[in-house]
Amino acid sequence: MHVTGLITEYNPFHNGHLFHIRRAREVAGADFLIVLMSGSFVQRGAPAIFDKYSRARAALLCGADVVAEMPVTFSTASAREFASYGIALFTALGAVDSICFGSECGEIGPLFQTARLLVQEPEGFKEALGNALRQGKTYPEARAAALSSFLPGSDLLSTPNNILGIEYCQAVLRQNSPLSCLTIKREGSGYHDSSISGTLGSALAVRSALEEQVPAPHLASLVPPCTMESIKKDVPVFLNDFSSLLNYRLLTEKQPEQYAELKPELASRIRKLSPSPASFDERIKELKSRQFTYTGISRALLHLVLGVRADAAEDLKAAGYAPYARILGFRKSAAPVLKKIKANSAIPVITKLAGAEKKLDPRAASMLALEIQSSHLYQSVRLEKAAWGRAGGKTAVFQNEYTQPVAVIS
Helix, strand or coil, X not given: CCEEXXXXXXXXXXXXXXXXXXXXXXXXXXXXXXXXXXXXXXXCCEEXXXXXXXXXXXXXXXXXXXXXXXXXXXXXXXXXXXXXXXXXXXXXXXXXXXXXXXXXCCCHHHXXXXXXXXXXXXXXXXXXXXXXXXXXXXXXXXXXXXXXXHCCCCXXXXXXXXXXXXXXXXXXXXXXXXXXXXXXXXXXXXXXXXXXCCCCXXXXXXXXXXXXXXCHHHHCCCCCHHHHHHHHHCCCCCHHHHHHHHHHHHHHCCCXXXXXXXXXXXXXXXXXXXXXXXXXXXXXXXXXXXXXXXXHHHHHHHHHHHCCXXXXXXHHXXXXXXXXXXXXXXXXXXXXXXXXXXHHCCCCEECCCXXXXXXXXXXXXXXXXXXXXXXXXXXXXXHHHHHCCCCCCCCCCCCCCCCCCCEEEC
């Protein structure tokens, strides 16, 4: 029995994700696919556009066998920590043989070679990196320049899926994980392409269209029927829906530097912000500088809103990242892989929250409590948006983390 893991966001689930699931099963020769999916918040520092339960259901209907949740502490972290959590969880489950991810490169050899170089950091690479930093380049720019000088012609750090794939490979090397790495070539629109065209558009294109209130039928070619159902019925959530919460936290928090990725220099800039209300997006633009990327600022501010503390995140990293696994849904035919997880998992596996904290040590219980709190905050914003008539007439029901059942698909 071969089990392959996919580390995902599905924000929202579209035809490119369906292609990934089908090709991953084929390339890996997988009997089962376990999906690790971001919960209510995603890696670019924003809320997921649709709730995690509808996204998990979409994944199961489209071919995933099991869907587990990536908690907010790491679903909203840097690419390195996002990848490290995913590898740590799949390794700890004791049932996953490989991971398969999409990349612009489409070949695992160059990606793994680059990952090994970045992990080992030979003297020539470190020297090139230092020279680039002294020239005033940001760290990502300096790293890409150093790689190009050390491996002439390499531009693997210039595209987002390659970058994340290299982080997965680095995490496997750093953790000495037995997981093998496989990749498939990304097809269709690029990650940052917001145009609505073809059948393999980007998640950004779908999100942008929904934020601009493009009529649902215009998106039918980009998403499977289960996501079209969400587009028609569910309340979408965007970053600016959290603006009031952010403004409140900016007014009341005296030590913003205690939150993950909120560096002292950024905290200093935050203290100088005007107390007058502004949207989440406007706040990011006010803080934007060459030193801080838009996504990095968005993650830091979201951590401030959600209460993701830097010291707690560091403690979890030091303890191995993944102290438990939470299952959001599975197919009935996945019984063999669930049995294997139960027999081999090195960490507790949670299928219902009632009494779950009794299975966990204090560090893990704290991470789960933060996940529950953040998910309920997401649900509150979603419900309020519908109640105030800002969801195009759509209605919403509060999804209580303690009573929401695991999705089971026949």
